[in-house]
Amino acid sequence: MKRDWNAMAQGILDAVGGPENVSGMTHCATRLRLNLKDDAACDDAAVKEVEGVVNTLNKAGQYQVLIGTEVPKLYEKFEPLVKGSGVEISAATKDEGESIVSQIFSAISGIFAPLLPAMAGSGILRGFVILAAQLGIIAEGTGTYTILYTLAMSVFYFLPVLLGFSAGKRFGASPYLSALLGACLLYPDFIALMGDAGNGAMTDFFGIPVVLMSYNSTVIPAILSVWVYSFLYKWLDEHVSEMLKLVVLPAISLIVMVPLTMLVIGPLGVYAGEGIAFVVNWLIERSSLLAGVLVGGGWSVLVSMGIHWAVNPIMINNIAQNGFDYICPFTFACNFAVIGCAFGVFLKARDQKLKSFAMTGVVSIALSAIIEPTLFGMLVKNKKVWLAQIIGGAVGGAFLGIMKVVTTAFTFGSVTTFPAFVSSDPMNFAWAMAGMLISAVVAGVLAFIFTGKEDQLA
Numbered sequence: 001m002k003r004d005w006n007a008m009a010q011g012i013l014d015a016v017g018g019p020e021n022v023s024g025m026t027h028c029a030t031r032l033r034l035n036l037k038d039d040a041a042c043d044d045a046a047v048k049e050v051e052g053v054v055n056t057l058n059k060a061g062q063y064q065v066l067i068g069t070e071v072p073k074l075y076e077k078f079e080p081l082v083k084g085s086g087v088e089i090s091a092a093t094k095d096e097g098e099s100i101v102s103q104i105f106s107a108i109s110g111i112f113a114p115l116l117p118a119m120a121g122s123g124i125l126r127g128f129v130i131l132a133a134q135l136g137i138i139a140e141g142t143g144t145y146t147i148l149y150t151l152a153m154s155v156f157y158f159l160p161v162l163l164g165f166s167a168g169k170r171f172g173a174s175p176y177l178s179a180l181l182g183a184c185l186l187y188p189d190f191i192a193l194m195g196d197a198g199n200g201a202m203t204d205f206f207g208i209p210v211v212l213m214s215y216n217s218t219v220i221p222a223i224l225s226v227w228v229y230s231f232l233y234k235w236l237d238e239h240v241s242e243m244l245k246l247v248v249l250p251a252i253s254l255i256v257m258v259p260l261t262m263l264v265i266g267p268l269g270v271y272a273g274e275g276i277a278f279v280v281n282w283l284i285e286r287s288s289l290l291a292g293v294l295v296g297g298g299w300s301v302l303v304s305m306g307i308h309w310a311v312n313p314i315m316i317n318n319i320a321q322n323g324f325d326y327i328c329p330f331t332f333a334c335n336f337a338v339i340g341c342a343f344g345v346f347l348k349a350r351d352q353k354l355k356s357f358a359m360t361g362v363v364s365i366a367l368s369a370i371i372e373p374t375l376f377g378m379l380v381k382n383k384k385v386w387l388a389q390i391i392g393g394a395v396g397g398a399f400l401g402i403m404k405v406v407t408t409a410f411t412f413g414s415v416t417t418f419p420a421f422v423s424s425d426p427m428n429f430a431w432a433m434a435g436m437l438i439s440a441v442v443a444g445v446l447a448f449i450f451t452g453k454e455d456q457l458a
Helices: 005-015 044-049 071-083 100-134 143-157 159-171 175-184 188-192 220-239 242-286 288-305 312-322 328-348 352-368 372-379 383-402 415-421 426-450
Strands: 022-027 031-036 055-059 062-066 202-205 208-211
Touching: 005 044, 005 071, 022 071, 022 100, 031 071, 044 055, 055 372, 062 372, 100 143, 100 159, 100 312, 100 415, 143 159, 159 175, 159 220, 175 220, 175 242, 202 242, 208 242, 220 242, 242 288, 288 328, 288 372, 288 383, 328 352, 328 372, 328 383, 328 426, 352 372, 352 415, 372 383, 383 426, 415 426
Parallel strands: none
Antiparallel strands: 022 031, 031 062, 055 062, 202 208
16 A cells, blocks of 8 residues: 655654654664654654554653654655754754663664665575575685675675764764775775784884774774764864865864774774673573573564664674674564464454454565564554563574574574575574474464454454
8 A cells, every 4th residue: 555655754743743842863674763852742642543653652762653664765754844844953862861771772773774774685695695605506716606795795894884874874973974984994004004913913103002903894883983973073063164164174074083993992892892792692602592582582572662773783793793693593583473473363363353464464574574563563462462472482592592593694584584594504594494483383372372262453
């Protein structure tokens, strides 16, 4: 069904209190995320009545409107309605009452959301290339293999550049200068200073010692550098005259920020990223079963609160640095538990609307990996069925943890993203399929038991 995005954007804006009540806005893969000045001025019931709105949530300091994968189309129409009203909106604007944790979640969501399609698509390509090489279709080292592998891996290699651009937009700095900060870290002559020593090699800058690091595929250095740069950029933008701004602002920005990033911010970011990933992976290695239970069972809870974005950078960092990740398979367990629940409800319920909604969830999650419509439209409203999903995800996650299943790409759990399980271990894919089946069957059986024949779609 074709949607009237203009009418939808206007309807939501009117219901949240108009442009004068919006202090900040962004979107993730499925949600329009708004910072409201006065929550009391927002008519939540009216927002839910707008055609195309699946559900709403007020969490992590944001008013979140669940739309689905087409949310960028809504955002495209929504943004000019707010900015065109004369209200100054910055992507970095935040509510003064918003907690530090909420600000971090909001920033992560705003930075990574635009990059997810590129990373997910590249991840699937990588799986197909690995599979083709294993089957002998393409020989490693050939021109064909190298070109295809370049397609799959470039998004990760140049991640500091892409994150720099996205972070610049999020923090209110020039996205192009921000991207250039990331590009400077990948310049071949700078990388060559490390020689064969690798991370930790030393050089100097006007006599000041510089710890050299490999910044390709890193996450934290670019984001941290652009966050610091945003303060300098805003100060320069305010104090440099318009006549000199074209030349002076970028020159000072680069003269200050590039050495500062190479001297201090970059190494700290690399060590911080490696430290976080080490701790998480150490916990998984110590008790992969417990990790599978907690992540596989609890992922839908994080999604329901909109704070699952905080974990994504860890998975992306693992893939970029190590070529594999243990956490991502647990999110697959969650998604397939949701599929199982929806199918169990479909088999048990008599209400045609509920049956239709449940089967739509089965198909859409299997193809797109987006669980929010089913989560908010059915599971949140029926706590027993949601419990069935949590148990199914926990059991499947425990199995995946025990078998040390990994993905070789950061992606979302669906049938179309199964190539992410193709790895050098031929059994990894088989164990992954078994884990998905366990999640779906356990959740489906429990959902069938917990669903009443007379249950209806609320």
